[in-house]
Amino acid sequence: MTEVSKSTAAGSVGIEHPRDSYRVLRAISTRWGDNDVYGHVNNVQYYAYFDTAVNGWLMSATGSDIRQLDAIGIVAETSCRFLRPLSFPDILQAGLAIEKLGTRSVVYRIGLFGNEDTQPAAVGRFVHVYVDAVSRRPVEIPVDIRRALQTL
Amino acid sequence: MTEVSKSTAAGSVGIEHPRDSYRVLRAISTRWGDNDVYGHVNNVQYYAYFDTAVNGWLMSATGSDIRQLDAIGIVAETSCRFLRPLSFPDILQAGLAIEKLGTRSVVYRIGLFGNEDTQPAAVGRFVHVYVDAVSRRPVEIPVDIRRALQTL
Amino acid sequence: MTEVSKSTAAGSVGIEHPRDSYRVLRAISTRWGDNDVYGHVNNVQYYAYFDTAVNGWLMSATGSDIRQLDAIGIVAETSCRFLRPLSFPDILQAGLAIEKLGTRSVVYRIGLFGNEDTQPAAVGRFVHVYVDAVSRRPVEIPVDIRRALQTL
Amino acid sequence: MTEVSKSTAAGSVGIEHPRDSYRVLRAISTRWGDNDVYGHVNNVQYYAYFDTAVNGWLMSATGSDIRQLDAIGIVAETSCRFLRPLSFPDILQAGLAIEKLGTRSVVYRIGLFGNEDTQPAAVGRFVHVYVDAVSRRPVEIPVDIRRALQTL
Numbered sequence: 001m002t003e004v005s006k007s008t009a010a011g012s013v014g015i016e017h018p019r020d021s022y023r024v025l026r027a028i029s030t031r032w033g034d035n036d037v038y039g040h041v042n043n044v045q046y047y048a049y050f051d052t053a054v055n056g057w058l059m060s061a062t063g064s065d066i067r068q069l070d071a072i073g074i075v076a077e078t079s080c081r082f083l084r085p086l087s088f089p090d091i092l093q094a095g096l097a098i099e100k101l102g103t104r105s106v107v108y109r110i111g112l113f114g115n116e117d118t119q120p121a122a123v124g125r126f127v128h129v130y131v132d133a134v135s136r137r138p139v140e141i142p143v144d145i146r147r148a149l150q151t152l
Numbered sequence: 153m154t155e156v157s158k159s160t161a162a163g164s165v166g167i168e169h170p171r172d173s174y175r176v177l178r179a180i181s182t183r184w185g186d187n188d189v190y191g192h193v194n195n196v197q198y199y200a201y202f203d204t205a206v207n208g209w210l211m212s213a214t215g216s217d218i219r220q221l222d223a224i225g226i227v228a229e230t231s232c233r234f235l236r237p238l239s240f241p242d243i244l245q246a247g248l249a250i251e252k253l254g255t256r257s258v259v260y261r262i263g264l265f266g267n268e269d270t271q272p273a274a275v276g277r278f279v280h281v282y283v284d285a286v287s288r289r290p291v292e293i294p295v296d297i298r299r300a301l302q303t304l
Numbered sequence: 305m306t307e308v309s310k311s312t313a314a315g316s317v318g319i320e321h322p323r324d325s326y327r328v329l330r331a332i333s334t335r336w337g338d339n340d341v342y343g344h345v346n347n348v349q350y351y352a353y354f355d356t357a358v359n360g361w362l363m364s365a366t367g368s369d370i371r372q373l374d375a376i377g378i379v380a381e382t383s384c385r386f387l388r389p390l391s392f393p394d395i396l397q398a399g400l401a402i403e404k405l406g407t408r409s410v411v412y413r414i415g416l417f418g419n420e421d422t423q424p425a426a427v428g429r430f431v432h433v434y435v436d437a438v439s440r441r442p443v444e445i446p447v448d449i450r451r452a453l454q455t456l
Numbered sequence: 457m458t459e460v461s462k463s464t465a466a467g468s469v470g471i472e473h474p475r476d477s478y479r480v481l482r483a484i485s486t487r488w489g490d491n492d493v494y495g496h497v498n499n500v501q502y503y504a505y506f507d508t509a510v511n512g513w514l515m516s517a518t519g520s521d522i523r524q525l526d527a528i529g530i531v532a533e534t535s536c537r538f539l540r541p542l543s544f545p546d547i548l549q550a551g552l553a554i555e556k557l558g559t560r561s562v563v564y565r566i567g568l569f570g571n572e573d574t575q576p577a578a579v580g581r582f583v584h585v586y587v588d589a590v591s592r593r594p595v596e597i598p599v600d601i602r603r604a605l606q607t608l
Contacts, residue, residue, distance in 0.1 A: 028487075029485050031484075031504055032511045033348055033508070037219055042337050044337055045196075047199055049487075051194070051487070051489060067189055067190075074234075078195060079232070079277075080230055081228070088512070179333070181356075183353075184359045185356070185492060188488070188493070189495055200335055203335070204336045211393060241360045241363060376494060382536055383535030384534055386531055386533065
């Protein structure tokens with residue numbers, strides 16, 4: 001599938017960073033129902049892993065329940081290149097890195113690794129835009145979250 | 153969120169084709185659990201809609217159970233730009249178009265529309281690569297599927 | 305599987321009411337990812353159908369967004385007997401009936417029917433207990449919801 | 457919610473076995489999307505935990521990929537009583553016990569425990585009936601699986 005991937009607009013996402021290049025790795029256990037009729041994890045579930053890795057890390061790194069803050073991260077864009085199949089059962093590692101840190105938004109790069117693998121099974125891109133929790137208008141990234149992001 | 157989206161690599165996907173520019177629209181009903189803690193459909197579910205729209209249409213257009221063919225479509229890459237929130241309950245329409253039809257792969261553009269909306273709530277990109285159902289080695293797109301794709 | 309089911313505690317749920325015995329039928333379209341490795345809808349998804357049918361009907365019958373009311377329905381117990389396989393693609397019908405209407409709780413019986421089937425593919429039981437939206441202490445079923453339930 | 461639960465047919469399931477009464481505990485990490493609009497894990501996901509705990513343990517205890525055996529376990533019935541809310545993030549423990557081991561079927565009792573809790577957040581019942589992988593006709597529980605079940 002490499003050939004196809006190279007020719008796509010999202011190809012630039014796919015410089016394949018190995019597992020040890022990520023400062024943060026989050027463990028995620030696959031579930032029976034993640035596998036689809038073709039016997040491997042369905043593409044949709046990879047995005048559930050991204051969501052879980054990013055938000056779980058933010059809670060852990062800031063020590064707060066980010067869902068209760070005045071500003072919340074809304075997902076503006078995501079993408080994923082699927083390089084190798086994943087399956088149940090497995091304990092994946094999701095590597096988190098920052099591709100771009102703006103004033104009101106942050107772009108994560110996420111590498112998904114099978115249990116013992118050093119090369120990614122998938123590489124994703126995940127864009128959070130911060131908005132006021134009530135009005136849902138764009139606001140600056142909260143200070144505590146920015147501080148955590150700067151350590152990635 | 154436009155500002156952020158424009159600056160991303162996937163931005164070129166996002167020329168916003170209105171609802172009536174799609175030759176095929178597939179109805180998808182949202183589910184209670186699609187909404188997350190922030191009260192709108194979670195980003196992950198949009199990819200479930202894409203999967204469902206593409207594969208459901210392929211089955212309908214070819215009149216065959218594509219899961220039983222000698223060659224199956226494996227997802228090599230997906231992306232989505234989220235433009236407007238969606239929610240439960242709603243009956244969405246997923247517009248399907250071909251961005252690129254290759255020998256062994258096809259790139260779909262998918263526009264997701266809230267029930268009465270003419271402008272998309274999200275625009276996705278979905279890449280299927282065809283592989284032999286047993287060996288999982290790349291093969292040409294099956295004739296019946298190619299014929300269906302040429303009508304999109 | 306009848307033999308097994310008969311011997312279970314939940315067996316009494318399973319008097320098989322045919323499709324035309326339900327006053328309310330809610331359409332639910334299956335999704336590609338509902339099917340698991342064995343080629344049929346995974347047991348977990350049936351509960352997503354129940355959730356969607358009950359809450360979708362409550363919103364429709366009361367004309368209000370039940371998530372915004374002072375009292376919300378919390379699920380205290382559910383069960384399902386699986387009688388016939390379901391699959392993607394299909395538009396199911398979920399029949400809703402009341403098994404018991406209490407002061408603070410309601411027990412639904414739900415029959416799931418494949419597109420043209422008159423006999424259920426599954427029979428479920430779904431218990432909602434009403435609680436104050438803030439304190440989460442049990443309260444009486446809201447008047448508008450009770451009125452809707454009395455028509456079932 | 458105790459009052460309601462006591463009066464239900466499935467009440468007999470709910471003798472609340474504490475955590476240390478289970479010989480087998482399986483760790484399951486919750487995901488961001490498990491939480492619904494009311495801020496806790498949606499009832500549907502509990503069944504995904506059951507599926508994952510039972511099948512994951514069967515694979516581990518038999519040392520085989522149960523999906524490739526001549527006989528497969530089909531879910532005939534499930535139920536769950538919800539006693540305490542669960543949330544993301546958490547690493548749950550699913551306790552597994554046998555309620556009844558038949559010739560062709562097995563009934564599991566599953567206790568779900570929040571990370572440090574000794575009392576269950578939910579108690580489930582999960583019935584597997586074994587069928588021939590091809591014909592889907594009932595057959596005896598495979599020898600390797602029966603041997604594993606007898607250790608529970």
